[in-house]
Amino acid sequence: MKAFEYATAHSTDSARQLVADKGAYIAGGNDLLGLLKEYLVEANILVNIKSLPGMNKIEHARSHWTIGALVTVAQIENDADIKKHFPGLREAAADVASQQIRNVATVGGNLAQHSRCWYFRHRDTQCLKKNGDLCFARNGENRYHSLFTGNTCISPVVSSLATIFAALDATAIVLREGKEIRLSMAEFYQRAWENPLSHNSLGQGDLIVRVEIPTARPRSAFMQVSDKHAFDWALVSCAAAAEVVDGKLKSPRVALGSISNVPHQVETANQFLDGKVLDDATATHAADLILKDAKPLEHNGYKVPMAHALIRRTLLKLKGDA
Amino acid sequence: MKNSEPENIGAHSRRTFFKSLGTVAATAATSQVRTIGAELEKINSEKIIGPGPVPVTLTVNGEKLKLMIEPRVTLLDALRNYSSLTGAKEGCDRATCGACTVLLGDTPIYSCQKLAIEAQGIEITTVEGLAKDKRLSKVQLAFIEKDALQCGYCTPGFVMSVTALLKKNFHPTADDVKHACAGNLCRCGCHPHILQAALKAAGVEHAAKTEVITYA
């Protein structure tokens, strides 16, 4: 790690001023310190945002809940109300890494965590994402990579919270140049879809302040498959959320992680599921629609049947006891 | 984000106001003494420090450690290389093995992925702090009794994770132990015995049927 200056911000204004053009915000530090140790990110100053007021709370309103960007993944995992009202969010949080990480990892940092592509993470390779001219994964070792991409980079978004937030139709509220902007999960990662240099749509100095989750989908579920049973990013993750009225799905949404550079969502599948009674045939057809345009590479073809099974299982979990 | 403090004092922003006023004048100033005191406190704590060594005080195992270290020094480095607390081990230095696990308050964290400067003001417990009056803790004793180690490199980390679990869950199941220890890896493959040791320390060893390899 190169040496850096350090400061603790107590207001969002001073956080922005302190971070300026070449600094980085530090929340839990799990991802950032790893990037700094490998010289993948250079920052002349780390601005500690953990003392920003009001950002570490989970708040309830009738139409939506608010989760501050500094809320830790462990806070979500252990919140009895979250478990009751957003069971899928609780499942996703409990599956993130290990308790040592969940205890410090924040919602903002989890969403903004950088690519896990091993070419990107290797300090000696200079791929497209690091301003080089080649994606090494395309014709190289790509077993952890995407089935969908909008550009040449096939490094997927791996944030578990992004997957479940997408299914819950949550919005990230980001402070950009003093103004709040509202980004759906699709918008939050849109720039990664378009541009290999980006891993999300945040610009320098943009600060995630909170995430708002509508309460419209009381049923939700999250599942992931990893190489290791625990303490590992997902090979594929899937989240589904809906309301169930008279046994029929209302406003269903399905999202997948680790297979695209955005949380993978297919509107025609959501529309198909709307008003349906969940059974094997419906879940299978939805999975077909969601994976229709998948473009597997040499080593990641296994992700297609894996995702297919995961979509079916996650959807059927929504049935619960009713 | 709503900020309860006034953002502007007159035509100036808070920052330029205090910069132009200077500390001495500000303390003496005016009718807004209370707000100004609070503002000053904030601005001072927003001071930029480093990149060179800065004073950092850690409270480790009940004792104060006063160090002069750069902001980039991790807690693990501060413990091992700037004091002589080598109990927490460095395995990966990337939050992927658990050998460096220590407690911040009652919470287990990876000391390799935490800046020392951010671990001030809260009690840190390392494996060295568990024995009281030269008596090992019940978790440590259980690790010995159940032969839960070979080379021992991962052991301090596992002991801290199990210690943290038993502080909040007095009757853990085998699954609870596995969930709590998922972030600790043992290269020597002692996981079954570590599981036994954790249950033994909790006094539930006979209650749970564990997946221990037995040689009948």
Ligand SMILES: Cc1cc2nc3c(=O)[nH]c(=O)nc-3n(C[C@H](O)[C@H](O)[C@H](O)COP(=O)(O)OP(=O)(O)OC[C@H]3O[C@@H](n4cnc5c(N)ncnc54)[C@H](O)[C@@H]3O)c2cc1C
């Ligand atoms: C072995 C292992 C397994 C893992 N498995 C999973 C997994 O299964 N699922 C998963 O989701 N994650 C997983 N992780 C990743 C981990 O969850 C993230 O590293 C962590 O959530 C990052 O949060 P943080 O608060 O520590 O972020 P930091 O490291 O503090 O920040 C990360 C990035 O976000 C920026 N940032 C932080 N907060 C804000 C904000 N409020 N506004 C704008 N920018 C901000 C920082 O500048 C930095 O660039 C795993 C990690 C490891 C090491």
Ligand code: SF4
């Ligand atoms: S997938 Fe993206 S990050 Fe990985 S080598 Fe290709 S361009 Fe680089």
Ligand code: FES
């Ligand atoms: S040394 Fe910290 S987790 Fe491996």
Ligand code: FES
């Ligand atoms: S005893 Fe050797 S690594 Fe666990």
